[in-house]
Amino acid sequence: MSHKEFGPNDIFINRVKMHPEWDFFIYNSEVYINNSQNISGSNSGNYKGVPEGFLSLYEYNLDRTTDFVRPFLVANSTYKTRFRKDLNNLTGEPNSTSLPWSQVLATGQVDSSYRMSASITRQYLEPDTSTLTGLNHTSSVVRNICRQYRTINSDFSDTPVSSSTTSQLHKLFVDDINMVNIPSIFYGSEIKKGTVDLNYYLTGTLIASAKDENENGKLVSTFGTTSGSVIGYVLYREGILFFPKALTAATTALDSGNSVTYNQSVSSDAKWIYFGGGANDSFTHHATHASASYSINFEGTTYKNTMTMFCHADKGELNYSNNPTYLNIESSGSIVGFNTSNYTYSDHEVGIKNIASSSFYKGEDDFRKVTYVSKVGVYDEDNNLLMTVDLARPYKKEEKDNFTFKIKYDLL
Secondary structure, eight states: OOOOOOOTTSEEEEEEEEOOEEEEEEETTEEEETTOOOOOOSSSSSTTSSOTTOEESSOOSTTOSSSOOOOEEEOSHHHHHHHHHHHTTOOSOOSTTOOOHHHHHHHSEEEOOSOOEEOOEEEEEOOOTTSSSOOOHHHHHHHHHHGGGTTTOGGGOOSBOTTOSSBHHHHHTSSOEEEEEOOHHHHBTEEOTTOOEEEEEETTEEEEEEEOTTSSSEEEEEESTTTTSEEEEEETTTTEEEEETTSGGGGSOSSTTOOEEETTTEEEOOOGGGTTTTSSOOOOOOGGGGGEEEEEEEEEEEEEEEEEEEEEEOTTOSOOOOSGGGEEGGGTSOSEEEETTTTEEEEOOOEEOOOOOOSSTTOOOOOOOEEEEEEEEEEOTTOOEEEEEEEEEEEEEETTOOEEEEEEEEEO
16 A cells, blocks of 8 residues: 655645524524424434424434433542542432442442533523622623623723713613523634624514624614614623613614513513513513514634645556456456465466557557546554545546645544
């Protein structure tokens, strides 16, 4: 088998920046990702083994109800020493063996589950009068995060407004806040600025839209009664959309006369403060809430390292094959001849098939070594096969030909 060493300019590693697009549609307390419906399996209601409207993180245990694939640590002297110190102080029964944590590693193994999933969630945050600031604990954390965006969003300023001692940022969080959380598995490093697009529907009719068209984190209404006004904000790196009740546009009726019961018991006209209702928000929504639906569209920002390798097949190289069809066996009878007197054998001379095509009908051209390259193998310095690359089609190579095969490999 022929082996060639990569040259100094044959291997490159670069980083690719990608912007995957996601679309979430929320209707009747169900979430649909990229317009995909739930697919039932033979053994389970959802063949991916996760709740409807959720993304399976590993896509293991497909269509299983028992015998799940699990990660685990086997109890042996190495792991026992490393983990027992941390587990000795824990109490409870970690598994079906009903043993305390301090004995688990001595008797069996520690395991977990790959049935992990993620989806968007909505939270409706109300003020907490028991705290010093009057803020809900979650709201307080979000307020601190907002300070990181002060350079692009003037609404997050800590400077007191006119004669008041309260800053613009604090005023946004002193009242109710409607918040939608997007897990990072959907957007990667951050949500791409300028790609957030929100739509509010009532009885199937679009009544309002909003975008971060200025790429500064402000969600500006682009359609409906609040058009031109800021109705909420987006925190790109954290994947958070929030709609403060302190914003007038967030509490302005978008479609008067069509009252819907939001947040389980609040009868109201459609407003941005109720956007995303039913997105895993733990509310038991009233039947009238089924008339409202919402869509969230955005692009993420992810990076992938890619290795590019150039494999060269130069003139006069790689023109012999170990494939038996390369030899003209019929013209020489048997390939192998045995000599029993000294327990050795020798190969008979076998001709190479001439498959060079002629320009004439039933003609035979002069003999030329011809091979067909169908695969490329990549080896390490110890001659261990690391990967095999199947080409899209076999490539005919004669001794006069120069070929370079470009291989791209995604690095995790």
